[in-house]
Amino acid sequence: MLNFPAWKVILILIVLVWGALMAIPNAFTDGFLGVEPREPQSDAPQDIAAYEAQMDAAEESWWPSFLPTNKVNLGLDLQGGVYLLTQIDPAEVAANRLETLQTDIVQALNRDPLIQRDVPEQQGTTLPIQLRNAEDMEEALRRLRRINPTIGATGSDRVLSIEQVGPQRIMVSVGENAQQALAADAQGTMITIIRRRLDPDGVSEVSITPQGDTRIVIEAPGEADPRRIKNILGQAGRLTFNMANMDQSAVNAAQATRPPPGFELLVDEFGRPMLVNRTPVVTGSDIASASQGRNPDDNSPAVDFRLNGTGAERFGQTTANNRGQIFAIVLDGTIMSAPRINEPIWGGNVQITGQFTLEEAQDLADIIEAGELPAKLNFIEERTVGPGLGADSIAAGTNASLIGLALVGVFMIIAYGLIGSFAVGSLLANIVLILGALSGLGATLTLPGIAGIVLTIGMAVDANVIVFERIREEQQNGRSPTTAVIAGYERALSTILDANITTFIAAAILYLLGSGPVKGFAVTLAIGIVTSVFTAFVVTRWFTAMWLRLARPRKLSI
Amino acid sequence: MLLQYWPNSTNVRFMSFRLPALLLSAILIAASFALIFTKGMNFGIDFAGGSVIEIEQPEGVQEEDVREVMGGLGLGEVGVNAARGTGVEAIEVIVIRFATQPAEPGMDQDTAQQQANDRVRAALNEAFPGLNVRSSAAVGPKVSGELLRSGLMALAVALALMMAYISVRFQWKYALGAVAALFHDVIITMGMFSLTQFEFNLSTIAALLTIVGYSMNDTVIVFDRVREEARKYKKMEPDKVIDLAVNQTLSRTLLTSGTTLLALFSIYLFGGTVLSGMSFALIFGVIIGTYSSVFVASSVLLLLGLDQGEKQRREVEGFQGI
Numbered sequence: 045m046l047n048f049p050a051w052k053v054i055l056i057l058i059v060l061v062w063g064a065l066m067a068i069p070n071a072f073t074d075g076f077l078g079v080e081p082r083e084p085q086s087d088a089p090q091d092i093a094a095y096e097a098q099m100d101a102a103e104e105s106w107w108p109s110f111l112p113t114n115k116v117n118l119g120l121d122l123q124g125g126v127y128l129l130t131q132i133d134p135a136e137v138a139a140n141r142l143e144t145l146q147t148d149i150v151q152a153l154n155r156d157p158l159i160q161r162d163v164p165e166q167q168g169t170t171l172p173i174q175l176r177n178a179e180d181m182e183e184a185l186r187r188l189r190r191i192n193p194t195i196g197a198t199g200s201d202r203v204l205s206i207e208q209v210g211p212q213r214i215m216v217s218v219g220e221n222a223q224q225a226l227a228a229d230a231q232g233t234m235i236t237i238i239r240r241r242l243d244p245d246g247v248s249e250v251s252i253t254p255q256g257d258t259r260i261v262i263e264a265p266g267e268a269d270p271r272r273i274k275n276i277l278g279q280a281g282r283l284t285f286n287m288a289n290m291d292q293s294a295v296n297a298a299q300a301t302r303p304p305p306g307f308e309l310l311v312d313e314f315g316r317p318m319l320v321n322r323t324p325v326v327t328g329s330d331i332a333s334a335s336q337g338r339n340p341d342d343n344s345p346a347v348d349f350r351l352n353g354t355g356a357e358r359f360g361q362t363t364a365n366n367r368g369q370i371f372a373i374v375l376d377g378t379i380m381s382a383p384r385i386n387e388p389i390w391g392g393n394v395q396i397t398g399q400f401t402l403e404e405a406q407d408l409a410d411i412i413e414a415g416e417l418p419a420k421l422n423f424i425e426e427r428t429v430g431p432g433l434g435a436d437s438i439a440a441g442t443n444a445s446l447i448g449l450a451l452v453g454v455f456m457i458i459a460y461g462l463i464g465s466f467a468v469g470s471l472l473a474n475i476v477l478i479l480g481a482l483s484g485l486g487a488t489l490t491l492p493g494i495a496g497i498v499l500t501i502g503m504a505v506d507a508n509v510i511v512f513e514r515i516r517e518e519q520q521n522g523r524s525p526t527t528a529v530i531a532g533y534e535r536a537l538s539t540i541l542d543a544n545i546t547t548f549i550a551a552a553i554l555y556l557l558g559s560g561p562v563k564g565f566a567v568t569l570a571i572g573i574v575t576s577v578f579t580a581f582v583v584t585r586w587f588t589a590m591w592l593r594l595a596r597p598r599k600l601s602i
Numbered sequence: 603m604l605l606q607y608w609p610n611s612t613n614v615r616f617m618s619f620r621l622p623a624l625l626l627s628a629i630l631i632a633a634s635f636a637l638i639f640t641k642g643m644n645f646g647i648d649f650a651g652g653s654v655i656e657i658e659q660p661e662g663v664q665e666e667d668v669r670e671v672m673g674g675l676g677l678g679e680v681g682v683n684a685a686r687g688t689g690v691e692a693i694e695v696i697v698i699r700f701a702t703q704p705a706e707p708g709m710d711q712d713t714a715q716q717q718a719n720d721r722v723r724a725a726l727n728e729a730f731p732g733l734n735v736r737s738s739a740a741v742g743p744k745v746s747g748e749l750l751r752s753g754l755m756a757l758a759v760a761l762a763l764m765m766a767y768i769s770v771r772f773q774w775k776y777a778l779g780a781v782a783a784l785f786h787d788v789i790i791t792m793g794m795f796s797l798t799q800f801e802f803n804l805s806t807i808a809a810l811l812t813i814v815g816y817s818m819n820d821t822v823i824v825f826d827r828v829r830e831e832a833r834k835y836k837k838m839e840p841d842k843v844i845d846l847a848v849n850q851t852l853s854r855t856l857l858t859s860g861t862t863l864l865a866l867f868s869i870y871l872f873g874g875t876v877l878s879g880m881s882f883a884l885i886f887g888v889i890i891g892t893y894s895s896v897f898v899a900s901s902v903l904l905l906l907g908l909d910q911g912e913k914q915r916r917e918v919e920g921f922q923g924i
Contacts, residue, residue: 121876129745131712268735271720424712424742426719432658432693433736440874448868452861459857492805495869495877499812499884502865503819506858510823513854539826542771543819549763550815554808557756559749562808569812 066480075101119490124434240414330355356392441494490564500572507580634793646803712742813887
């Protein structure tokens with residue numbers, strides 16, 4: 045137990061030096077370490093100045109590149125930022141999918157020989173089709189089944205369930221299971237689109253992660269107001285150009301009864317109702333790029349976009365054929381703008397003008413450029429920590445840790461004297477190892493995580509105390525210092541392991557079932573348990589062994 | 603040093619107090635249940651849903667001004683309280699709370715809650731330009747329900763796993779004693795939260811789980827000794843064996859609880875208000891856990907009958923080979 049051959053000593057030193065190396069970057073600024081600093085948090089002059097100072101420092105840094113530069117990741121509660129939990133509604137994904145499939149359905153039924161039916165009206169996730177002739181039933185079912193797309197990679201499940209519900213009636217719908225599968229499919233697409241919208245330049249630290257099959261977590265460090273993110277993500281971003289009809293008598297007739305088949309009644313920016321053709325001329329997939337621009341007339345902010353080849357061709361042709369008519373630019377069921385076609389628009393460059401602020405125009409351009417979300421995102425949980433509170437929490441956590449450490453250290457030395465100071469030494473090693481492990485693993489430190497470290501400081505001495513108490517007993521039973529220490533460590537081992545495994549179980553469960561800050565607590569607690577068993581059982585024992593060999597005390601004063 | 607003056611062998615007859623102690627614990631548990639079911643817990647928004655927004659108090663703005671702004675938003679009952687802010691420098695803050703919002707048709711409540719939060723922010727920004735929002739949170743009822751379920755689930759799973767671990771490492775009688783002590787600690791800590799109406803939230807669940815781990819830790823150390831002494835003194839009466847083990851581990855129990863409490867008090871006093879609920883739970887739990895490992899776990903073990911000598915399972919020798 046007190047034999048430390050060279051290889052053991054080297055192993056211990058490697059662990060300690062490794063921990064120290066991993067922990068050291070936390071004491072320095074990014075610039076000192078030669079790391080490119082984080083983007084400035086705002087356009088405020090002092091933030092920009094601080095950023096530039098760090099950039100300059102980074103260039104002059106002498107920090108060797110082979111040494112680690114990773115710091116502990118701070119959780120949102122410490123660095124400030126926005127956490128948003130969003131929910132995808134499977135029924136909405138399904139309804140949108142069914143709507144796009146309608147084109148295929150119409151085409152299938154229109155093929156020669158034409159199958160006569162009423163114009164179907166989609167209700168949510170169901171689409172009833174009323175055939176004119178009962179004898180077409182078999183052929184209609186056959187054609188619909190052939191266009192029914194598969195879901196997922198296996199290809200055994202289908203999106204639509206197609207059932208005959210009467211002699212002339214077919215019910216096309218998306219079933220419960222298919223809805224779930226579609227939502228799970230949509231999740232990945234949505235994460236990509238969300239990233240493109242929030243981080244068009246790929247520079248911000250926003251993190252977008254799936255949770256379960258229908259949820260997405262968005263974490264944006266440094267963001268202070270959740271409303272901007274909610275705005276950018278709150279709209280599906282379904283942009284279409286549709287031909288429209290403002291003819292007063294047609295609009296009045298539609299308002300009195302209902303719009304003619306294939307049209308819907310929408311309102312433009314001035315509140316004027318118009319009939320909009322449901323079949324779009326141009327959709328989001330025809331748009332090659334979008335950017336914030338300026339209205340040439342009054343220099344107000346606008347959104348410019350460019351159509352791709354086929355889109356530009358189709359749009360040019362349509363505008364050439366419909367001079368004097370109106371077309372509507374529709375975003376998520378609202379008309380953004382409804383200009384009259386004075387001359388054909390070739391080349392595919394279009395501008396939306398309106399009452400935009402510069403930021404709104406930029407956000408809208410990002411939304412259009414990123415593409416359409418398969419369904420609207422519903423926000424169901426928000427947690428925001430401002431930068432002020434984050435900084436305060438770091439300060440409070442650091443204070444509490446240092447005071448806790450000092451109190452425990454003084455207490456141990458008062459209680460056990462010299463051998464107690466060995467325990468304090470290994471306690472310091474313990475904290476360095478925890479910081480090193482957190483930095484090395486890329487784990488996230490939260491405020492409860494700091495509490496976990498402080499708690500570990502208190503509990504870490506436990507293993508030492510168990511050993512010391514055993515040594516004390518063995519000495520009272522008349523053993524010499526060396527044999528008492530050996531017996532003490534031997535008999536304490538199984539107790540220490542038993543006691544710490546139980547706490548570790550609790551930490552592991554917290555990690556698996558907890559979220560956010562609580563998870564951070566579990567991580568530090570679990571790491572702390574491992575490092576404190578190591579430091580108490582190996583490092584303190586090593587110190588004690590060296591001391592016994594060098595000082596050869598007659599009696600241990602504990 | 604000072605510990606040299608701690609008596610070499612204390613000889614407190616702990617087990618002679620076992621009946622009064624168990625009675626006291628039973629009364630505390632009954633009282634806790636009564637409190638939990640009548641007075642209830644002061645669930646934070648994690649578990650009850652709703653919103654909390656904390657703003658830095660703007661120059662010359664009083665609680666009433668904020669209340670007036672909030673009154674015009676139609677959010678039902680809104681709590682507006684001035685408070686001492688978190689952190690080192692005591693900044694004056696105003697905390698705004700409101701409960702789950704009813705949903706308009708075609709919208710779920712969780713979304714309605716988010717929109718209410720955004721409305722409040724917009725109104726506050728308009729009324730007090732340059733306002734500094736320190737934190738804001740909005741949790742819908744669906745999410746809070748799930749958080750509560752998974753929190754309680756975590757506790758249940760933890761207790762079950764502890765019991766399994768102790769059953770493997772010790773005997774089932776020890777396991778029952780240990781788990782009785784854990785239930786005791788969790789229920790009485792919850793009772794304390796009900797009594798003081800401290801906010802019960804996700805961090806509290808984390809604290810309860812830590813208490814479970816800590817109390818278990820304490821119990822294991824006592825039981826380890828009980829097992830050892832029971833093998834050594836086959837003829838000694840069971841209550842004497844337990845007393846001996848508890849006395850032998852007493853200085854360790856008190857020392858570890860002492861250092862842990864020192865660390866926890868420093869979080870409670872200097873760690874800011876965000877951590878105060880969690881550290882309060884931990885402080886209370888450590889004290890109750892230390893008590894229960896001696897008086898509840900050991901008493902239950904004694905009631906179930908302590909096996910001495912050959913009847914002990916042999917495979918429990920444990921980790922000696924490591």
